Amino acid sequence: MSAIPTDLKYTASHEWIRVESDGTLTVGITDHAQEALGDIVFVELPEAGRTLGSGDACAVVESVKAASDIYAPVAGTVTESNQSVADSPESINADAYSAWLFRLRPDSADLSDLLDATGYEASIANS
Amino acid sequence: MDAPVKHTPLHACHLAANARMVDFAGWDMPVNYGSQIDEHHAVRRDAGMFDVSHMLALDLTGTGAKEFLRGLLANDVARLKTPGKALYSCMLTEAGGVIDDLIVYRFADDDWRIVVNAGTADKDVAWMRARIAATGANVSLTARRDLAMIAVQGPNAIAKASAAMPELSAAGEAPSPFSAIRHGDTLIARTGYTGEDGLEITIPAKEAASLWNALLASGVHPCGLGARDTLRLEAGMNLYGQDMDETVSPLDAGLAWTVDLRDEARAFVGRPALEVPTSAPRAVLGLILEDKGVLRAHMPVFSRLGEGETTSGSFSPTLERSIAFARLPAEIEAGELVEVDVRGRRLRARTVKLPFVRNGKILVEPTA
Structure with a gap:
């Protein structure tokens, strides 16, 4: 398994979050998650404009083996979803940290509930 | 334990x-x-x-x-x-x-x-x-x-x-x-x-x-x-x-x-028991999903003659789309359109005779 990037934030449910310079959040699934899922064959993404509560199931990533819900890491509004990942779901297996799923404008700048790389690593080790 | x-x-x-x-x-x-x-x-x-x-x-x-x-x-x-x-x-x-x-x-x-x-x-x-x-x-x-x-x-x-x-x-x-x-x-x-x-x-x-x-x-x-x-x-x-x-x-x-x-x-x-069936006969057909998504086991299927369910479903690497087995009213035939409740969405699927693939060859008609 590849190293967990230290410039990203994480959830215990295996989403990664990058804070962009304009304050929006880019969300994807971790390398650990893609490896557990195996070959990904279908992705369903939220539409721009959809408002999400923290922890809302808002996307689905399906591998040959199983369907996995993706949760909003914080409350906010979807600004964009990644059509190229919907067209090529296997790109998540190839590089989970560049194959982002959607972008979110958070309701609050407070991201203190999210994990850093060390915290996420610990959460995987305990699961 | x-x-x-x-x-x-x-x-x-x-x-x-x-x-x-x-x-x-x-x-x-x-x-x-x-x-x-x-x-x-x-x-x-x-x-x-x-x-x-x-x-x-x-x-x-x-x-x-x-x-x-x-x-x-x-x-x-x-x-x-x-x-x-x-x-x-x-x-x-x-x-x-x-x-x-x-x-x-x-x-x-x-x-x-x-x-x-x-x-x-x-x-x-x-x-x-x-x-x-x-x-x-x-x-x-x-x-x-x-x-x-x-x-x-x-x-x-x-x-x-x-x-x-x-x-x-x-x-x-x-x-x-x-x-x-x-x-x-x-x-x-x-x-x-x-x-x-x-x-x-x-x-x-x-x-x-x-x-x-x-x-x-x-x-x-x-x-x-x-x-x-x-x-x-x-x-x-x-x-x-x-x-x-x-x-x-x-x-x-x-x-x-x-x-x-x-x-x-x-x-x-x-x-x-087999010689005195107690319920309406069911048939098993294959399903090919026409819409995007993945069929899984035990999803409700809606046919012109009533409800059935998928018993197995996944993504077919050979057909490059999702397939399933469905237990349906026995009069449903191959080539019919049905709907499957996939995680709350009604998706269209087509019934086919099994198997889908044998000896490396696809035996069902491709979906447009």
Whole structure:
């Protein structure tokens, strides 16, 4: 398994979050998650404009083996979803940290509930 | 407390190959080694191998063995004339539900091998022993946990297995389809669960790792339970516990072809129940999803004649779209459009005759 990037934030449910310079959040699934899922064959993404509560199931990533819900890491509004990942779901297996799923404008700048790389690593080790 | 997880004789080989391991019916088994789609294609196009040692081989011997099996199984072992010939059958409850599906090999009227599923093995053996006691049959049943089983499947499986197995190349030719040849405790059967040609090889447990490594060296790809599931789904083969169980009659599970009612004098367990069906007949058809998404087991299906359900579903690497088995009202035909409730959305699917794929070829019409 590849190293967990230290410039990203994480959830215990295996989403990664990058804070962009304009304050929006880019969300994807971790390398650990893609490896557990195996070959990904279908992705369903939220539409721009959809408002999400923290922890809302808002996307689905399906591998040959199983369907996995993706949760909003914080409350906010979807600004964009990644059509190229919907067209090529296997790109998540190839590089989970560049194959982002959607972008979110958070309701609050407070991201203190999210994990850093060390915290996420610990959460995987305990699961 | 849960029973400790069990290991097959090939467990160390799977760990050495960096397999992703899962608990399957109490066994720690490989689900995939790398990409399960690549493993699937290896079997359709070349040769792959599966550790199936979690399944249980049973020896049934004794002068009463043939008549015992004729009463135990829904298919009729009297069909088996030549030594080594195999038969697929269900074993039923008195109510006609499926206890397990199994393969039985006949070597002689007093010498048989039965292979049952891992998850049902204990229940099967208990059922058979109870039946032996109840009928007083002159038979002896022996569970063979001293054996390992490797399935080698694909268009190049026999050639590659022959290169790895002196016993097979020495025999001159492979057994004929759905037959086995036996040398001591080694059994080489031309059977499988993938829709491809190939072998299921039973060997003493202590020889398993060296055979696995010899097969690897001759270019056979290790494949996990993930690929095994998509291969059998494309091949239209049922999975016990998912496509049928004790609540389902084989007649409603697409297995009428395995229920042999020709000999009216043969009183097998479950026969009276099958002859007096209590519910509307159901048929099993394949589904090809026309919309985007993935069909899974036990999703509601809406047809012009009422509701049914998927029993298995996944993504088909050969068709590159989602497929499923659906249990539907018996009058529904191939080529109809139905809707499936996929996680709250109604998606369109088309019914097709099974199987989807056999011997590397797609047998259903492609979707536009």
